[in-house]
Amino acid sequence: MYIAIMGYGTVGSGVAEVIMNNQANIAKTAGQESIDIKYILDLRDFPGDVNEKLMIKDFSKILEDDDIKVVVETMGGLHPAFEFVSSCLQKGKSVVTSNKELVAAKGDILIKLAEENNVNFLFEASVGGGIPVLRPIGQCLAANRITEVAGILNGTTNFILTMMIDKNMSFEDALKLAQDNGYAEKDPTADIEGHDAGRKICILSSLCFGKHVFPEDIYMQGITKVSLTDVEYAKAWGGVIKLIGRAKKLSDDKISALVSPAFVKNGSQLASTNDVFNAILVRGDAVGDVVFYGRGAGKLPTASAVVADVIDCAQHLEKRKDYGWESGTTGYVVDYNEIETAMFIRAKADNKDAAKECIDSAFEGAQFIEKESADENEIAFVTPVLKECKIEEVLSSLGSIDILSKIRIVDY
Amino acid sequence: MYIAIMGYGTVGSGVAEVIMNNQANIAKTAGQESIDIKYILDLRDFPGDVNEKLMIKDFSKILEDDDIKVVVETMGGLHPAFEFVSSCLQKGKSVVTSNKELVAAKGDILIKLAEENNVNFLFEASVGGGIPVLRPIGQCLAANRITEVAGILNGTTNFILTMMIDKNMSFEDALKLAQDNGYAEKDPTADIEGHDAGRKICILSSLCFGKHVFPEDIYMQGITKVSLTDVEYAKAWGGVIKLIGRAKKLSDDKISALVSPAFVKNGSQLASTNDVFNAILVRGDAVGDVVFYGRGAGKLPTASAVVADVIDCAQHLEKRKDYGWESGTTGYVVDYNEIETAMFIRAKADNKDAAKECIDSAFEGAQFIEKESADENEIAFVTPVLKECKIEEVLSSLGSIDILSKIRIVDY
Numbered sequence: 001m002y003i004a005i006m007g008y009g010t011v012g013s014g015v016a017e018v019i020m021n022n023q024a025n026i027a028k029t030a031g032q033e034s035i036d037i038k039y040i041l042d043l044r045d046f047p048g049d050v051n052e053k054l055m056i057k058d059f060s061k062i063l064e065d066d067d068i069k070v071v072v073e074t075m076g077g078l079h080p081a082f083e084f085v086s087s088c089l090q091k092g093k094s095v096v097t098s099n100k101e102l103v104a105a106k107g108d109i110l111i112k113l114a115e116e117n118n119v120n121f122l123f124e125a126s127v128g129g130g131i132p133v134l135r136p137i138g139q140c141l142a143a144n145r146i147t148e149v150a151g152i153l154n155g156t157t158n159f160i161l162t163m164m165i166d167k168n169m170s171f172e173d174a175l176k177l178a179q180d181n182g183y184a185e186k187d188p189t190a191d192i193e194g195h196d197a198g199r200k201i202c203i204l205s206s207l208c209f210g211k212h213v214f215p216e217d218i219y220m221q222g223i224t225k226v227s228l229t230d231v232e233y234a235k236a237w238g239g240v241i242k243l244i245g246r247a248k249k250l251s252d253d254k255i256s257a258l259v260s261p262a263f264v265k266n267g268s269q270l271a272s273t274n275d276v277f278n279a280i281l282v283r284g285d286a287v288g289d290v291v292f293y294g295r296g297a298g299k300l301p302t303a304s305a306v307v308a309d310v311i312d313c314a315q316h317l318e319k320r321k322d323y324g325w326e327s328g329t330t331g332y333v334v335d336y337n338e339i340e341t342a343m344f345i346r347a348k349a350d351n352k353d354a355a356k357e358c359i360d361s362a363f364e365g366a367q368f369i370e371k372e373s374a375d376e377n378e379i380a381f382v383t384p385v386l387k388e389c390k391i392e393e394v395l396s397s398l399g400s401i402d403i404l405s406k407i408r409i410v411d412y
Numbered sequence: 413m414y415i416a417i418m419g420y421g422t423v424g425s426g427v428a429e430v431i432m433n434n435q436a437n438i439a440k441t442a443g444q445e446s447i448d449i450k451y452i453l454d455l456r457d458f459p460g461d462v463n464e465k466l467m468i469k470d471f472s473k474i475l476e477d478d479d480i481k482v483v484v485e486t487m488g489g490l491h492p493a494f495e496f497v498s499s500c501l502q503k504g505k506s507v508v509t510s511n512k513e514l515v516a517a518k519g520d521i522l523i524k525l526a527e528e529n530n531v532n533f534l535f536e537a538s539v540g541g542g543i544p545v546l547r548p549i550g551q552c553l554a555a556n557r558i559t560e561v562a563g564i565l566n567g568t569t570n571f572i573l574t575m576m577i578d579k580n581m582s583f584e585d586a587l588k589l590a591q592d593n594g595y596a597e598k599d600p601t602a603d604i605e606g607h608d609a610g611r612k613i614c615i616l617s618s619l620c621f622g623k624h625v626f627p628e629d630i631y632m633q634g635i636t637k638v639s640l641t642d643v644e645y646a647k648a649w650g651g652v653i654k655l656i657g658r659a660k661k662l663s664d665d666k667i668s669a670l671v672s673p674a675f676v677k678n679g680s681q682l683a684s685t686n687d688v689f690n691a692i693l694v695r696g697d698a699v700g701d702v703v704f705y706g707r708g709a710g711k712l713p714t715a716s717a718v719v720a721d722v723i724d725c726a727q728h729l730e731k732r733k734d735y736g737w738e739s740g741t742t743g744y745v746v747d748y749n750e751i752e753t754a755m756f757i758r759a760k761a762d763n764k765d766a767a768k769e770c771i772d773s774a775f776e777g778a779q780f781i782e783k784e785s786a787d788e789n790e791i792a793f794v795t796p797v798l799k800e801c802k803i804e805e806v807l808s809s810l811g812s813i814d815i816l817s818k819i820r821i822v823d824y
Contacts, residue, residue, distance in 0.1 A: 135548065272684045285712075287706060291705035
């Protein structure tokens with residue numbers, strides 16, 4: 001069987017490498033005599049590259065070649081990836097992608113196109129890199145009603161937070177180290193502002209709850225404002241700060257979905273997910289909590305997930321696979337202000353005792369947190385579980401304190 | 413579509429419950445108008461049970477009914493489960509089972525029978541209860557060469573060890589508590605002697621490395637000899653004691669596979685797997701370490717895995733699934749004495765200083781462990797990585813010490 005790769009960056013070249021390293025085995029598993037890469041599409045030149053002979057710059061060569069049954073899209077970005085993938089599906093070619101931006105923005109359209117053309121559109125690598133998670137959700141947990149999905153979905157920010165927690169490093173120093181190690185890009189915005197994790201929680205919640213969730217509909221907050229002081233308070237509380245993407249089924253036609261830093265209790269599998277590792281937790285009515293853990297990024301892990309999808313396509317060339325979802329609807333994702341949560345609050349107060357009394361009566365059951373060598377005028381506490389808008393309302397009624405930080409608390 | 417359930421114990425009745433609770437959804441996912449249970453086979457009577465009308469005692473009714481396309485085997489034990497399952501497969505019915513004893517002993521035969529009859533033999537629930545693990549290994553990790561698989565595969569023993577570690581409870585008290593909670597059976601032998609975990613590592617290694625591994629070929633050691641003193645030394649070493657099943661590919665035609673208590677370093681996902689939870693770690697050449705975590709037993713979690721397999725069968729009634737393995741061969745699993753490992757040793761010595769010197773020169777790089785309020789004459793240390801037979805040889809040459817315990821060390 002012949003395949004083509006579009007985009008010869010980190011993941012695309014990894015796909016070529018995994019296939020070449022393991023060719024006989026992969027073909028056997030796929031039930032094919034062989035699996036060969038016929039074209040690699042990239043606008044750049046790769047002189048001296050082992051695959052130089054396969055390089056092309058003209059997409060129509062792939063589109064018009066009936067030998068090509070499966071196309072791997074590892075270009076990234078929305079355009080022209082969306083147009084290329086659409087054309088391939090319409091031509092009756094299955095497509096495998098690692099492009100989370102594409103799936104989060106256009107998944108419902110491409111799933112429908114694949115259905116209409118009786119081919120596969122698979123994207124296991126778009127969430128959790130090499131960790132098997134989308135197919136297990138679609139298949140193994142099929143007998144469950146999934147009620148929640150949550151996870152550490154971005155390795156870069158998890159590395160930065162781990163350095164802050166374990167090494168007492170500032171955010172800036174940890175970001176610098178992540179860049180030096182190749183974990184963070186020169187422009188780290190998509191990672192540190194939570195956009196990457198946001199796209200992934202869109203894909204996960206679309207799959208878990210059956211309807212497309214668009215990135216623009218969910219609240220995304222990154223880790224740029226997390227301070228070492230907050231990290232210390234989390235420790236004193238008995239946990240750690242992690243960037244958590246999460247979504248929850250509220251009713252048949254409502255879900256919540258957001259990304260933000262969150263306090264996670266020690267002992268949880270998410271709390272012990274460190275460095276560049278990812279973990280995805282799925283909560284089902286029958287199975288309880290299931291967690292998938294592993295390297296959420298990196299050339300070979302991600303490439304191995306892409307190649308597993310290619311094998312799946314080879315095994316079921318004309319069979320639509322069992323994961324997909326319907327189009328999205330307006331108002332499906334509720335505003336984050338309407339979501340119930342407990343919140344960690346750090347504030348400054350000139351008169352600490354009076355402020356505490358005030359907080360105590362405003363938030364019934366507020367839990368104060370003390371840490372060593374805290375600022376003299378600092379107060380830290382955890383609110384009871386309330387709608388965010390209600391927490392805001394109560395906080396603004398507490399005239400005598402200056403809010404320094406607010407971090408949500410999760411129960412995963 | 414009609415199905416039959418053989419065995420109406422905990423898992424079997426859970427399967428009926430999951431199907432009834434979620435019928436419309438399950439049928440939709442399975443691509444069927446409905447999925448209905450037509451017969452439940454059990455020798456016992458269940459007067460007043462919601463499914464009383466479906467109960468039968470005669471297996472041939474299931475076998476001879478062409479409406480029954482999928483049979484669920486949740487009887488447990490080898491006989492007559494093996495005969496019943498074989499007959500169903502030969503009659504062209506797919507079979508789904510949660511019976512690890514059956515899969516570990518007869519998996520290769522039943523996989524072959526299913527192939528020959530162009531039906532499915534699926535057993536996701538036989539390892540890790542409701543945790544998706546076998547299908548992800550077979551499908552999602554298909555592009556990897558799996559080099560090792562390891563895990564906490566038995567919830568009962570993990571609960572007991574957690575009580576010993578966290579609550580300082582003796583083995584006997586913890587076992588009693590597990591029985592009181594319904595986590596351990598009256599006769600707990602299969603759990604505490606490591607047989608249950610042993611069967612599961614057989615299934616996992618068969619799948620990961622492609623050749624059947626029989627329970628009688630692997631070394632199984634349970635947790636009955638783990639003492640609170642050892643638990644404390646593990647803490648001092650920076651870890652915990654867990655019952656770990658593990659297997660490793662040594663060459664194209666050799667693997668190692670065993671079950672025993674082991675020291676696991678804190679920070680590892682296996683170390684933070686507590687209570688009745690299970691975790692399975694798979695190490696692949698491309699993906700690195702992937703961990704699957706969740707409830708490894710229990711009525712509804714296990715039943716949900718069985719029902720997911722039923723759905724899969726309904727989707728691909730006549731299609732052989734992509735997980736399976738070949739027959740086993742003699743000498744495939746090497747003797748545990750030939751496996752390299754580091755070992756924790758606790759011993760008694762009348763002359764501690766002399767003994768330490770002796771150990772130091774016999775085991776180059778031995779690492780001594782000190783703990784608070786240790787017995788005056790007690791020595792504890794970790795050997796370098798050596799073949800077990802070599803460790804034994806060196807130990808027996810140390811005439812002056814009395815070995816009290818030996819526990820392997822793993823690097824997961």
